[in-house]
Structures are given as structure tokens and as C-alpha cells.
Amino acid sequence: MLPIVEQSRLILSKSIESKQKSSLGQYFTPATIAHFMADLFLKREPGTCYLLDAGAGIGSLSAAFLDRWTSGGLNFDSVKLDAFEIDQSLHPFLHQALEQFQQVAHFTPVIRGTDFIRAAANWIAGNLFAEALPKYTHAILNPPYKKIRSNSIHRTVLRQAGIGTVNLYSAFLALSILLLEEQGELVAIVPRSFCNGPYYRSFRDIIFERTAIRQIHLFASRTKAFKDDDVLQENIIIHLLRGGRQGKVIISTSTDDGFDDLTLRKHPFERIVFPDDPERFIHIPTSSGRTALESYSKIHYSLSDLGIQVSTGPVVDFRLKKHLRKMPVADAVPLIYPVHFNGNRAKWPNDSIKKPNAICHNRETEKWLFPKGFYCVVRRFSSKEEKRRVIANVIDPSEFGNAPLLGFENHLNVFHDNKHGLPQALAVGLSAFLNSTPVDEHFRRFNGHTQVNATDLRTIRYPNHATLILLGKWALEQTSLTQEMIDRKLEVLAS
Numbered sequence: 384m385l386p387i388v389e390q391s392r393l394i395l396s397k398s399i400e401s402k403q404k405s406s407l408g409q410y411f412t413p414a415t416i417a418h419f420m421a422d423l424f425l426k427r428e429p430g431t432c433y434l435l436d437a438g439a440g441i442g443s444l445s446a447a448f449l450d451r452w453t454s455g456g457l458n459f460d461s462v463k464l465d466a467f468e469i470d471q472s473l474h475p476f477l478h479q480a481l482e483q484f485q486q487v488a489h490f491t492p493v494i495r496g497t498d499f500i501r502a503a504a505n506w507i508a509g510n511l512f513a514e515a516l517p518k519y520t521h522a523i524l525n526p527p528y529k530k531i532r533s534n535s536i537h538r539t540v541l542r543q544a545g546i547g548t549v550n551l552y553s554a555f556l557a558l559s560i561l562l563l564e565e566q567g568e569l570v571a572i573v574p575r576s577f578c579n580g581p582y583y584r585s586f587r588d589i590i591f592e593r594t595a596i597r598q599i600h601l602f603a604s605r606t607k608a609f610k611d612d613d614v615l616q617e618n619i620i621i622h623l624l625r626g627g628r629q630g631k632v633i634i635s636t637s638t639d640d641g642f643d644d645l646t647l648r649k650h651p652f653e654r655i656v657f658p659d660d661p662e663r664f665i666h667i668p669t670s671s672g673r674t675a676l677e678s679y680s681k682i683h684y685s686l687s688d689l690g691i692q693v694s695t696g697p698v699v700d701f702r703l704k705k706h707l708r709k710m711p712v713a714d715a716v717p718l719i720y721p722v723h724f725n726g727n728r729a730k731w732p733n734d735s736i737k738k739p740n741a742i743c744h745n746r747e748t749e750k751w752l753f754p755k756g757f758y759c760v761v762r763r764f765s766s767k768e769e770k771r772r773v774i775a776n777v778i779d780p781s782e783f784g785n786a787p788l789l790g791f792e793n794h795l796n797v798f799h800d801n802k803h804g805l806p807q808a809l810a811v812g813l814s815a816f817l818n819s820t821p822v823d824e825h826f827r828r829f830n831g832h833t834q835v836n837a838t839d840l841r842t843i844r845y846p847n848h849a850t851l852i853l854l855g856k857w858a859l860e861q862t863s864l865t866q867e868m869i870d871r872k873l874e875v876l877a878s
């Protein structure tokens with residue numbers, strides 16, 4: 384029965400204008416993924432299933448769920464579906480996808496053209512005029528992805544429902560969790576970005592406090608899950624059980640929506656959320672064992688153990704525009720951007736880049752500047768083509784002229800000692816460590832996108848001071864450094 388939906392999907396994913404696609408997040412789930420998601424629900428006692436499909440689109444997910452039910456895979460007596468879809472122009476497709484199931488089973492669909500966020504948040508907040516919603520036994524969703532603006536009505540209604548989150552997808556998921564009955568199940572395909580990062584901390588808490596994570600599926604290729612729509616997000620499928628007891632978590636992987644190379648492995652919850660991690664990042668281990676980084680006996684120090692801090696580069700260029708200069712002038716100091724680095728060395732000033740090379744030193748800018756010294760910097764954004772996510776460089780003051788201060792632009796993370804430089808060997812050792820393969824491999828377990836935040840760098844464990852200095856001294860003695868050399872030396876020093 385799914386082919387009708389699949390045909391609509393293939394036609395619509397080409398015909399919907401890209402502007403509408405991104406404003407309403409209209410990326411429809413391919414049939415193979417929808418089936419995989421529907422198959423994750425547990426087989427239960429007969430009874431009535433109250434199914435929620437929030438942001439139902441053309442009904443791909445509901446149809447896959449109903450397909451499984453009508454072919455005997457789920458033994459409910461009847462299914463009542465609430466399909467929320469704000470775009471009325473999709474309702475005929477949605478209706479078409481659902482009506483066939485009414486002919487063969489006790490199935491009651493309700494298509495709701497209302498805004499799911501407003502409807503659900505008003506109901507949860509107990510607003511007098513809220514549309515009444517049932518307690519759902521099941522929720523299946525592929526929500527829209529879009530930042531929620533801080534002055535938007537969505538932000539206001541979500542706050543009333545006790546949810547503070549930054550993206551439509553996490554809002555859809557949080558609301559759906561709250562609408563589930565105890566022991567209710569949710570399966571969703573969502574971007575991986577909520578697994579780490581400070582902005583999603585309170586959303587992660589909703590997951591941990593209200594649900595048990597049963598399974599996470601990771602698509603190894605970020606380009607392939609939504610290949611008809613050119614979606615470049617790294618997506619995961621998550622299966623949650625409301626009020627469930629947290630046991631081992633199944634981590635499954637496949638390259639793409641073909642699921643030909645599906646792997647499944649159970650991991651203790653402590654391997655997914657580390658007990659000593661105050662940020663409660665969600666790690667997705669893709670192999671059974673510990674990462675090389677975790678297995679090195681000498682790598683278990685936090686940055687605060689080392690007495691080092693890491694911050695986002697404080698110079699936000701568009702806010703300080705009038706103080707920026709293309710090339711150095713009197714009373715200006717170097718302003719350092721990621722483009723100043725090509726490989727290991729910095730090229731400053733560089734007149735062939737579009738960015739400014741200097742920032743005036745005055746009363747307004749002073750608080751954003753650091754004294755000249757050795758620092759380790761890590762780019763906040765790497766490109767998809769780059770082999771590593773974590774890319775570190777050393778700031779060597781001799782490469783930045785005679786000015787007494789330095790400006791670090793916001794696209795860099797800076798390691799410092801209370802806003803001062805680090806000993807040279809420590810900065811070099813830190814940079815070599817961060818550029819090692821074990822760090823990159825470890826990092827990919829909790830960070831699925833190309834952004835590296837200061838919080839991410841704070842959660843990594845480091846070798847102690849002495850080991851970093853040894854690594855730094857060794858690196859300074861080498862005329863050139865290859866990946867292999869760094870990895871081998873780290874293994875010798877840290878294991």
C-alpha cells in the first residue's frame with residue numbers, strides 16, 4: 384500500500400519550491416526509512432492504539448505504521464490517528480494515503496490542519512481554549528527542522544508548556560513525549576545536533592527524565608538518508624519509551640536507507656551518556672569497545688584539572704565593524720580568523736583574504752583582546768570535505784608582528800590560561816593532541832555535525848600537563864609533522 388505515498392513523495396520532493404521546503408521543513412520520509420521506523424515499535428497487547436503523527440506531510444510514516452498493523456505486525460483492535468499537518472495543500476495526499484486503511488480495518492484518522500506546536504503546547508499548559516488531545520500510545524514523526532526565533536509565538540507557547548528549546552524539531556519531539564501516556568512509545572527521525580551542545584541541554588533532560596532510550600539508528604552517510612531532497616544533515620532515528628526503565632541501548636547503523644548493511648549492538652547506558660558528564664551528551668558508539676582515547680591510561684584529565692580554559696573567540700566582527708581594518712595600521716592589533724591558517728603555519732597579515740587582518744586597540748575593543756602569547760586555537764566550523772572535525776593550530780606570537788595584544792575572531796575556539804597565553808610547549812602539545820586521530824574519532828561519537836563548540840572541547844579528557852609538554856617538545860623538534868607521527872607519539876606517551 385505504501386507505493387501511493389511513495390509516488391506522491393517522489394513527485395512532491397521535486398515540485399515543492401525550495402523556499403517552502405525550507406520554511407516548513409517539507410522533507411518527506413522515503414518508504415524504506417518509514418518502514419524501518421514502523422518496525423521499531425514493540426508488539427503489544429490488543430487494545431486501541433492512539434497514534435500521533437506530528438507534521439504528517441503526505442502520510443508516509445502513518446502509512447508505514449498502518450501497513451505494519453494491517454499486515455499483522457501489531458495486534459491492536461483499532462487505531463485512532465491524529466495527523467497534524469499545517470499545510471492544507473498536502474491534505475488531499477494525506478487523505479489519499481490514509482483512506483485505504485479505513486477499508487480494511489478499524490481505523491479512524493483525524494487530519495488536523497492546526498499548528499502542532501500551538502495546539503500541543505496550549506493543551507499541555509492547560510489553556511482554557513485548548514483543543515483537547517488524547518494521551519497517545521504511539522507517536523511517529525519526522526518533524527520540520529528550523530530555528531525558533533526568540534521573539535516568535537512558538538517560543539512563547541513552548542515556554543508556557545515548560546519547554547525551552549531552540550529548534551522546531553526538538554520542540555515537536557519534546558511536546559510529543561509529554562503527550563504520550565506512560566509506557567507510550569515514540570519513534571522519530573531527527574538531526575543529530577541535540578546529542579551535544581549547550582542549547583539542547585534542557586531538551587536532553589526531558590528525554591532522560593521522561594523516557595528510556597531503547598534504540599538509536601545512525602546513518603553512516605550524511606548525504607544518503609534523504610537523497611531525493613539533498614538533505615545534508617546527519618540524521619538519526621530514535622526510539623523512546625515513556626516512563627520506561629533505562630536499560631541497555633541498541634545502537635544500529637546502516638550506510639543509507641537501503642539498510643543492506645544493518646548492524647545492531649547493545650551498549651550499557653553509561654557508554655551512551657557518561658555518568659561524570661555534567662552536560663549529559665548522548666554518545667553514539669559505532670563499535671563495541673572503548674575509543675582509543677578512552678583506552679589510553681594517561682588520558683583522563685579535564686581542562687580544569689589542567690588549569691586551562693577554552694572559550695569562543697570573543698571578537699564578533701559584525702558588532703565591531705567600525706574598529707576593523709583590512710591591513711595593520713598604527714594602534715591596531717592582529718585579528719585572527721581561521722583563514723589565516725593554511726596547514727600548520729599562520730600567514731598574517733594576508734592581503735589576499737576577504738577578512739580584515741587587524742582590529743583597532745581602544746577602550747571599546749580592549750575587553751575583547753588577549754595579551755600576546757602562545758595559544759592553541761580550534762576552528763569552530765570545518766568543511767564537509769575536511770578529513771578531521773577537530774582542527775587545531777598554534778598561535779606563535781612571532782608570526783603576528785610586534786603588537787602587544789591579539790584579537791581572536793568568533794569562528795575560533797581559544798585555549799588560554801585565564802585569558803593569557805600558555806607555555807609554548809603546552810600550546811604545541813595541546814594542538815598536537817587535538818589533531819590526533821583518537822581525538823577525532825572520539826569526537827565523532829557525540830558530535831554529528833561539522834561544528835566544534837567550546838563545550839565539546841570541555842567534555843573531552845586530556846593527558847596531564849607533563850605529557851602534553853613532552854608531546855609539545857617533541858613536536859617542536861620535528862621539521863614536519865604527519866598524522867601518523869602524531870598518532871604514534873601519542874600512543875607511546877599516553878598508553
Ligand SMILES: C[S@@+](CC[C@H](N)C(=O)[O-])C[C@H]1O[C@@H](n2cnc3c(N)ncnc32)[C@H](O)[C@@H]1O
Nearest residue numbers: 407408410411412438439440469498499525527
Ligand atoms: C520533515 S516534513 C515530514 C513529513 C512527514 N512526517 C514525513 O515523514 O514524510 C515535516 C512536515 O511538518 C509540517 N509542519 C511544519 N510546521 C508545522 C507545524 N507547526 N504544525 C504542523 N505541521 C507542520 C510541514 O508542512 C511538513 O509537511
